[in-house]
Amino acid sequence: MAGILDKERIVAPKNFNRWLIPPAALAIHLSIGQVYAFSVFNEPLTRIIGVTESAPQDWELTTLGWIFSIAIAVLGVTAAFGGRWLERVGPRKGMVIAAIAWAGGFLVSALGVWVHSIWLLYLGYGVFGGIGLGFAYISPVKTLIRWFPDRPGMATGMAIMGFGGGAMIGSPLAVNLMDFYSGPDSAGVAATFATMGVLYFILMIFGAAIVRVPHPEWQPAGYQPEQASTKKMQTSGHVHVDQALKTPQFWLVWAVLCLNVTAGIGVLGQASVMSQEMVGISAEAAAGFVGLMSIANMLGRFLWSSLSDYIGRKATYSTFFVLGIVLYAAVPSIASAGVIWLFVLSYLVILTMYGGGFATVPAYLRDLFGTAHVGAIHGRLLTAWSVAGVLGPVIINYLRDFQISQGVAPADAYSLTMYIMAGLLAVGLLCNLAIRGMQERHLMDERQLVTE
Missing domain, CATH: 1.20.1250.20 (MFS general substrate transporter like domains)
Known part of the structure; x- marks a missing residue:
């Protein structure tokens, strides 16, 4: 398995179509852009025990607010300290690690809801999810810049646009799933976390599977770096x-x-x-x-x-x-x-x-x-x-x-x-x-x- 993820295994042939790379980056960033829509979970998480309304044992919004804050803080730390490692191992390995951490964060959070442990939510979406966010956010950047040396701004814009738009997919997806899974005894949050974790894992692995790095001798037609x-x-x-x-x-x-x-x-x-x-x-x-x-x-x-x-x-x-x-x-x-x-x-x-x-x-x-x-x-x-x-x-x-x-x-x-x-x-x-x-x-x- 490790060999498949090695940087040397994803070098593209000289005639590779570079426009196949932006979809890989979009698959990653559309997935992690869900973080901007996390607020849709806040109100349902305040009535996990009460289901229809908050019970005395339910979490308060101030307690839940730390989940998002931890995720963003861990994102920054991961990006700062993990960037050098990603340079060495290449984008595919970074994307796979990101998919495991991001999806795993949803699954741990689902467990946290089932057993009603806020610390598992902090660990799941906050820590594991934040690690996935950090690796996923920066993994495609260098790859896109190398594939589009003539238009690096457009290339990175395509991917990072996905991060900004991820909430437009993640928000209605989460709301519809919670409506589908909710019932007299459940607000539907745990099952929604688990389902979204699986869906995002599949999408991110797709991105990792199709990503390539350019051949050392490749450059765009007509491009003159000098x-x-x-x-x-x-x-x-x-x-x-x-x-x-x-x-x-x-x-x-x-x-x-x-x-x-x-x-x-x-x-x-x-x-x-x-x-x-x-x-x-x-x-x-x-x-x-x-x-x-x-x-x-x-x-x-x-x-x-x-x-x-x-x-x-x-x-x-x-x-x-x-x-x-x-x-x-x-x-x-x-x-x-x-x-x-x-x-x-x-x-x-x-x-x-x-x-x-x-x-x-x-x-x-x-x-x-x-x-x-x-x-x-x-x-x-x-x-x-x-x-x-x-x-x-x-x-x-x-x-x-x-x-x-x-x-x-x-x-x-x-x-x-x-x-x-x-x-x-x-x-x-x-x-x-x-x-x-x-x-x-x-x-x-x-x-x-x-x-x-």
């Missing part, structure tokens, strides 16, 4: 993952991603309540607004990353920050004027840039650090996501509560937050403008490349 390295701040060499952390470019890109995600994720987490309080729409309309934001998040991952192949990564991120500053600063006035359609449009554009930031950053890293260690470097960079995942919601939630405690009306409680987000984006713009091409002294020499 010309490519002279434009859009592309390095002509490669930087080792350990050396990358010693460069200012890594930490500037880290700050760029962190600040872009901080602004977007804070809004994404409170979109429903915020829209109801700022412009007074109904709960039903707010739910539709959240759905539109998910679509914008998904489409932005493909559209912005594809555009970056033509205008460059630096210009793309500069657009994110300049346009974001304008929109965040304008939203309080738009809300006060009651122009709902413009309020919605502003946030949809913001969410396209939130998603686009995730999808464009692997290509940015490829331009700066080369392809030899781009997967491992991307894994280390995702710690910026972990920080932003805490920072964004904290800014939104705590400032809102503080404003309201000071007598500010709920409709106006987000104004200060929006101005702070605009300020963070201004800092991100300065960091992006400070990024320069890689200095020669950081590049790996021929001896290092041979031993890699």
